[in-house]
Amino acid sequence: MSKKPQKTASAPALKAMPRKSAKPATKRPSAPAASDQDDNAARIAAALEAIAAHLSANAPAALSSDSFADADAFVWHPNGRLTKVPRVSRVEMTLLKGIDRMRDILIENTERFANGLPANNALLWGARGMGKSSLVKAAHATINLDRKSADRLKLIEIHREDIESLPTLMELLRSSDFRFIVFCDDLSFDGNDASYKSLKAVLEGGIEGRPDNVILYATSNRRHLLAREMIENERSTAINPGEAVEEKVSLSDRFGLWLGFHRCSQDEYLAMVKGYCGHFGIELAEEELEHEALEWATTRGSRSGRVAWQFTQELAGRLGVKLSGR
Numbered sequence: 001m002s003k004k005p006q007k008t009a010s011a012p013a014l015k016a017m018p019r020k021s022a023k024p025a026t027k028r029p030s031a032p033a034a035s036d037q038d039d040n041a042a043r044i045a046a047a048l049e050a051i052a053a054h055l056s057a058n059a060p061a062a063l064s065s066d067s068f069a070d071a072d073a074f075v076w077h078p079n080g081r082l083t084k085v086p087r088v089s090r091v092e093m094t095l096l097k098g099i100d101r102m103r104d105i106l107i108e109n110t111e112r113f114a115n116g117l118p119a120n121n122a123l124l125w126g127a128r129g130m131g132k133s134s135l136v137k138a139a140h141a142t143i144n145l146d147r148k149s150a151d152r153l154k155l156i157e158i159h160r161e162d163i164e165s166l167p168t169l170m171e172l173l174r175s176s177d178f179r180f181i182v183f184c185d186d187l188s189f190d191g192n193d194a195s196y197k198s199l200k201a202v203l204e205g206g207i208e209g210r211p212d213n214v215i216l217y218a219t220s221n222r223r224h225l226l227a228r229e230m231i232e233n234e235r236s237t238a239i240n241p242g243e244a245v246e247e248k249v250s251l252s253d254r255f256g257l258w259l260g261f262h263r264c265s266q267d268e269y270l271a272m273v274k275g276y277c278g279h280f281g282i283e284l285a286e287e288e289l290e291h292e293a294l295e296w297a298t299t300r301g302s303r304s305g306r307v308a309w310q311f312t313q314e315l316a317g318r319l320g321v322k323l324s325g326r
Contacts, residue, residue: 068178072144073155076182078165080172082156090137095275096305098268099131102259103139106217109257110139113215114153114179120256121203121216125223129306130261132219133185140181154180160187166202174211187218188225203254216255223260224252264303266294272308282312282321289315 068074073085096103106122113119124132140155147153156173158166163184173180202210210216252258264272273293277284284292296311297303316323 068154068176069149071154072140072152074157076156076158076162076165076169078162078168080165080168082172085157088137088141088155090141091131091134091309092279093138093142095272095279096131096135096138097272097275098264098305099135099261102261103135105257105259106135106139107142110143110153110181110215113181114143114147114151116179119215121210121254122218122257122259123225123252123255124217124219124259124261125221125252126261127263127304128221129302129304130264131305132259132261133183134305136181136183136217136219150177152178154178156180156182158182158184160184163187163199166199170202170211170214173214176213179213180215182214182216184216184218187220188222200254218255223258264305266303269293269297269303269308272305273311276309276312277315280312280316280321280323282316282319284315284319 067082071084071086073088074082075085076082093103102124106124109119109122124135126132137155140153144152156169158169166182169182173182203216270290270293273289274286276282277289292315293308293311296314297307300307300310313323315321
């Protein structure tokens with residue numbers, strides 16, 4: 001008996017797969033409203049105005065002749081600013097001992113310049129502590145003693161590290177009716193320092209040169225403003241040693257006046273001490289004073305005006321004497 005064909009089971013109905021929803025179209029950023037643009041522009045303008053005001057406040061004010069009349073001494077800053085010095089730290093000329101010849105030469109040169117006559121730039125070089133910078137400041141004060149306000153010399157100190165800005169200072173002083181001593185203390189140059197070229201151009205050789213109403217006084221422990229070992233190194237390593245040395249040594253040649261300061265003798269040192277003590281009213285037996293002063297110099301390993309002043313300060317402090325008027 002034939003079997004009936006078995007019915008094939010129907011495949012289960014496939015579940016409908018969920019359709020992925022279409023991503024909404026990316027919206028483009030809308031352009032800022034006109035009021036927002038105006039606000040941004042206003043904020044930027046305000047910021048720029050604040051920056052400009054800050055820069056203007058910090059900018060150095062131009063000095064006029066009236067400004068120079070307010071003081072006899074100033075300090076130059078490389079940003080173009082001159083600071084007034086109401087009271088110069090100096091020593092009375094009568095207290096500078098052992099440098100009579102240098103004193104007379106510098107005062108004569110300074111007086112000629114103050115009177116509008118030709119005068120030389122001066123380099124005061126030599127032993128430490130022998131009154132080089134003190135002499136410059138004392139000469140400035142001496143020349144101004146009996147001068148009217150309009151005829152008084154102005155002393156402007158420029159620091160060694162600011163020498164590159166010297167041409168800017170010259171340009172500022174050139175238009176003034178006053179006459180100026182530009183003073184640089186402890187001037188020297190090391191290594192590959194090329195800032196000395198700015199000084200050379202001002203002293204001599206530049207197109208504009210030194211203004212007629214300006215003279216330069218500098219002090220240095222070095223006669224040629226360059227360390228001896230550096231000069232010898234130039235001679236030993238340069239292809240043309242003569243030219244290498246002349247390039248840097250020639251700077252001191254541009255000072256027309258050289259004043260050499262040398263170590264003082266024992267008598268000169270004691271004269272300095274006694275001069276200070278007499279000036280400030282420090283009383284001590286002469287024999288005791290000399291003994292202590294020489295002992296002080298021995299411990300310092302040097303005799304100079306600076307050492308004499310340091311001993312005077314020590315003695316005055318010990319005896320309760322105030323050093324006023326320096």
